[in-house]
Amino acid sequence: MNYFVNEKGYYGDFGGAYIPEMLYPNVEELRQNYLKIIGDAEFQKEFHALLKDYVGRPSPLYLAKRLSEKYNANIFLKREDLNHTGAHKINNTIGQILLAEKLGKKRIIAETGAGQHGVATATVCALRGLECVVYMGEIDIQRQAPNVARMKMLGAKVVSAVSGSKTLKDATNEAMRDWINNPVDTHYIIGSVVGPHPYPDMVSIFQSIISEETKKQLIEQTGNDQPDYVLACVGGGSNAMGMFYHFINDENVRLIAIEAGGKGVDTGFSAATTFLGKEGVLHGSRSILMQTADGQVVEPHSVSAGLDYPGIGPQHAHLFKTTRAEYVSITDDEALDAGLLCTQLEGIIPAIESAHALAHLEKMKFKGGQNVVVCLSGRGDKDMDTYMKHFGF
Amino acid sequence: MNRINKIFKEKKNNILSIYYTAGYPGLGDTVAIAAALEKAGADMLEIGFPYSDPVADGPVIQASSKLSLDQGMDLNLLFEQLKELRKTVTIPVLLMGYVNPVLQYGVERFCKACAEVGVDGCIVPDLPMVEYEEFYKDVFLQYGLSNIFLVTPQTSVERIHKIDSLSNGFIYLLSSSATTGQNLQVSDTTEAYFSRIADLKLNNPTMIGFGISSKETFDKACKYANGGIIGTAFVKSIAAGNLEENIEAFMTKFTS
């Protein structure tokens, strides 16, 4: 079974490039060049130098002793929260900004939900001296004020998306519209493994550093590069794709993707895409998305803005359909409790996105001695308001 | 020969095509607008079926789509309404919208419904050419539907020829790469681009769209193509007030 992209830009039934003609030249330019550019030795050298000295990689693989005791397994946390800017998002923006430079682009656009990808994009634009415009839903601008300020301080222009439901999906629409209207000198840095081919493949390649490092670290720490389980949360799916990437063909490693169940899968306030979605086209690729019978995209709900998206990347749809990975869902409350538990047992405040992955440990049965890797995709600083309100600190 | 092929045979120049969103401003206005437009001198119609995430559209058509959806429009209702279409409307009619609603409705079922109500063609901007060729073309042709592709100044000559070979109606030229609702600016570079297209001697006629809002811009479009398509400006003009009067007033600017 091939779990990776084929020469037509598809993962099984999913993927492709469903874009209007106005976007075709830019996407085609990327498609023709991305593998060549990324494979170039100079590019690799520069990419890895920045990951090391600027981002702070490799991120530690930390054996969480007290969580391990509680769950009767060896729980390893892949510490993406320790990256510069506080999440895995920067792995992708470093890669894409270098690629944009090679393509001679002068202007960068991005979409953001929680603001993590927006901050990671504004950061690399400041680093390389490129103009940066970030689209963000009007509602998200209100609920993520500190990240808006960070982006502005970094020199980015934050544009409020006032169409539709005024959240991540609409910010993505606005970024695509910007790209249509600026067809020559602009590069669109998509923040997850979504969008038209080659974006899902390109972003997963940049994020694959997560599993590349994890394998080496597992050998050092356990003598075996194959754990029993690998867990990651899924919004669009980029930290999960990076965490799964080098384990996908290790068929005895069980991959578990955790979706945001919101208030509960059946409550009408959920973002559990594989439970509630159907096959269709969203933001340029064929995948699974939450939609009405008429094909209108449904607004999702999650306590975590980073998981508040009605679709998943096409490779996830393929891993789901082929059952290579297992897709589960965790509610808002379960995630918040798991965030508190991790904080009090390990002294690590996780992003609420990452807390969804941790919460699934509670539902698993371990028989002792099993190795479990959880992607701690980001830190919880940005979520203090939500934690404070929920627990009344 | 469907009605689209016929109009380009009979009337080679100054073909005026109007886009509007189904179910807007009133949910039940779809067919009445078509009839009024034909009466007021339109040569061809593009009826938009609304989508929640119209990435190729500017604010005006986004808003009309949203209102239409909020009022309850969907493809089932649209085809129900269009059963009345050919009782009053004789000019060519196309449906324009995004691919996901078509996929959910079912591609073959969609084509069949189009043929049954007398729709002559479709414009689906986010349906890629390769996908169309591989999975859709045969069904479209089976039901006699024209599929219309877009071309922008950035589209390569090789690709334009490929589009021409897959087209069976007309080719939709954009004056610049843009979402709907921008103003048509005919600069030296767009003139060069339009003449370049004319020199290609394509098999299909061409229509220029996106950004035509006045008699002046329509005339410019007609200089370089067989006609022009007006969308945003028309949708704006029917937002409020008496529908028939608005349509009359809007159309006299172009037909007098």
Ligand SMILES: Cc1ncc(COP(=O)(O)O)c(C=O)c1O
């Ligand atoms: C910390 C963190 N984890 C996860 C996500 C979800 O994105 P993805 O599924 O692409 O990893 C986000 C998105 O903002 C995030 O900030």
